[in-house]
Amino acid sequence: MGVQGLASLLERHRRIYLDVEFRMNRLVVDGNNLLHLLYFNSGLDQNHGGEYAAFEDLTERFVTALRSCGVAPYVVLDGGTDTSDKKLETVTKRALERIEKVHRAAKTGESKNIMPALAKQVFQQTLVRLEVPVAQCFAEADREVAALATEWKCPVLSNDSDFYVFDLPAGLLPISHFHWQDVKQKGSQRYIPCKRYYASCFCIYFNIEQQLLPAFAALSGNDYVQVRGIRWTEFAPAGSETPSRLEGLLRWLRDFQQPQEALKASLGLMGEPSKNSEAEVMQKLDLGMEEYRLPASSLKRFFVDGGGASVASGGRGKKHVLSHSGQSKSYPKALAVVPDWTRLPLTQARLTPHVLDVLLLQRIKLSIAVEHTDQPSTNRTSRPLRQVMYGLLLGGRRWLRVEERDRAGLDLTFIPVAPTFTGAVQRLGLGTLHQANPAERLQVLLEALGVTEAALSRLPPQLRLPVAVTCYWLQRAQPPPDLTALKALLVVMMGGVSPRHKAALQHQCCLQKLDVLVSQVFNQWQVCLKDSIHLNQLLDFPLPDPEVARLYQGTLVHQLVHRMRTGGRLKNFLKSDWASRGQYNIALSVVHQFLTRRAPTSSEPRGRRPPADLTAELHLALLYEDEETEDRSAVRMQEEVLLDNQLSVKTRYRTKDRVNRCNKPQLSRKQECRGWGIL
Template sequence: MGVQGLWSLLEGNSQIYTNIHFRDSKLVVDGSSLAHHIYNMANLDQNHGGEYLAFQVDVQAFFKNLADCGIKPYVLLDGGSGPSDIKLNRRIDLQRKRVKKIPDALKGGKIDFYALFTTTVFEETLNDMKVPLIRCFGQADGQLAALAREWCCPVLSTDTDFYIYDLPEGVLPLDHFQWDSVKASGARSYISCKRYTTSSFCSLFNIDHQLLPVFAALAGNDYVNLRDVKWASYVPAGNPTMKFRTASLVGLLSWLGARKDETTEDTLTAAMALIPNISQQARTEMRTEVQNAMLEYRLPSSSLRRFFSEGIVPPLPPEMSSRVPEWVPASLARGDLGANILDYDILVHRRKFLRIQVECSGLQSSNLTSRPIRQVMYGLLLGQREGEVEEWDRDGLELIGVKVQPLVQGAAQTLRLDSLPRVGLPTHSAG
């Protein structure tokens, strides 16, 4: 998701990047970004179920080329939304936009409908290739950035949220990572790419490092949006004409640059004072929302290094640990359990975003056919006493949330989540 408009701003200021020959290094990889990037770049079908064999071939080629260059990848995948639930409105908005695009997809348009099993095939291919992989318990961004900082290696991603974290080796944008044209220098191979660092960003726009989280929050990233503040009015005179979104970011950066000697709190107070036609209570609530968004960029201590070096599974978040038996964390972390089966959103938020498929929008959603199976799954995970699960799906071309009751009946009455690994397959008589 990231900071909206930041990618366009940086592409218009390409001097911010450093051209490098990347080789002989660890690399922390944003797995979700990479899977969808490879699928997109291969120009594979997105509207008729997916071209998984061709996708698998490209995934294998990607990691083989990394190995040829002495690059050791460590791949992290998201496992849900995380405890703050701060991205909920953004997720709903994105899902609603996908629903509206179904008619265009039916006509053959390429509109970023990722094939249903893209991530599953990606995960299984990496496990077959013995590429180090972990599915995080919740959102992966913070843990991914923390691991890159601890190992002093870059992050590979398309997510501009990583452009806000202060990482010593920066970010390698996937769009500039030329993995499919490995080159050689003598006996050594390398991948040509561009590197982004926060020091280059702060130098170009003349702002203090500590104000980067403030910039991301005020810019209206996944969490907040101060649309009523006319940041574009702070663009210095003489700047070339820009798109509105880019002009707003440039104006915000110019405003922050003029205040770089102030504390973060003073800067926030000044920003809140710019919001027109708002009550003091609403202003206070907006400040709290901005501060919560800033906390998302505070790096935790890494809990993943020992997983990759010693196989020690990171502890579950407290809000999950009381609900999940001992056998689950290791299987989930290794990717043996797909996030569609057991994820943070279901266990903690009682919510499930169902995949929007390319299908006749005049008919009912095909997800309805599998709802009874999901209800049994919810029953195994939650039991019947912990309330309903809200499923987000389409009704025609509208996105709706529907409350679904977990089911514990029939054979499921004799099963518990902690006993599933010991349950044998059913036997059938010859007759």
């Protein structure tokens, strides 16, 4: 966020930067800034829900480039919302701007820099796999990043303009000038060509005292304070073709030695405010300056002790407690409601920062997907999952409600949501949740998703949570997914698309207008998966954390739906090996059993009924999948019999008919003409 216009000012005065050959050093990385710039600058599709496999590959190539030059990255991520609400006005304004961007992206197909729902999970999981040290702050990461870099005397990597204000001993490496894709070699050493910024160089160039930089940031108007009524362009250098607000402010600051002098003098430029308003303005300016005063690093010990290299990838890790001398020292009173056992997982990014927002503020900001604003927000679909999480977090305070900030049309809405305290949730307390019996924690998750452990047991561990989420999605999504959407999703999830078809399908999708209804359906699946992952984290991974990059590729799944709806056959795009199809068929059978068991009743709310037509179509699809093939291998026949045995008793009575039709392709074609063949 930072100081608006400062990065553009520096682009006009590039002599401030130093050209460097960066190698053999530590590097503290502003994780959220890197995440956004890596994705948005890569040209990856944003409007179909994310290209996660490609983003995983991009993140890995970035880390590989650093390590090839002897650079050791330490990634620091933002955490919960600032409890002081001093940025609430700015955050609300930007949320409204985001809603407008989402609407335009859905209507026009333009890229508006909307981060796909699961990109952060992919980013974090890739860093974990590559054993990159990662830490998640309890609030915004800027001060922690600057404090750590100051103590280690190494540079910061970020494009956030706040880092132009901090006095960093080893300076800032702006990401926009960090050419990691163009690694050079000099002798036996490799290096990354980049530019380095020092605050001292900035002050020498503009002829101001360095201690005035925080006052410059506050008076220019940042996320914490908005200064109104001063036209800084009046002080811009004479002869400027386009007078700059920031250059005018910098020229004005030359007459001052200390920040407080400048702040008091600025009051005289605001007209004639009352004494009360003067005090209020000074308080806001002081608050804006306070953000650039660095505390001692609370993450140095964490990284040195090795916690940063062990961000859990799913499963029960070490249970030692992050002491109150760690991150918590910045927020001692507020964090009294945060259990000790959660502090290490929060710092390791094993828990979503939503945990802090719910415990400290009883308020969370929900992400907004690329969707037509005439449609309801996709976040409604997964609200029952979040309610279970709220129940676990607020179990001792049952009267509380959690305010969810979400989209309603083109507006922001704030919805009070009641926690869920039913079922297995009632038996678990937050203080001892990490010590609860694994079977109880699993029961909470399965009850929330509405599936059984027995049904999931036939799936590989990594696919159990995604398939369970798919069952939940089929029950809750509005509009309900049809069989085409379900099959396209499962095929991509199982990695069943032939490599030779994948690139062509993705390219063709980018040339077509976004189908907003298809997008709505898959956006709902993604948000269900994300909230299920968060609930699974809080319950300490009763199911393995899924590898998100393997589960969804937006342009591919959208194009498969389009092809099938325009007469294409799914089988034409699949891999030739029957092993991957066997896994796909097992997933279909699990979903089929769920829909059969969850047959709609007249007393059920509409949003909770599985679509009856989908249940029937899926039953037929399982019976007649790929029946046109005349020449079947013995292996394929054995797999079909095995799959039939996994279906209902009624289905097993149809096995004889299936075999007969395989041996009599003419009969199969006649039945297809009568409408029996599905896809």
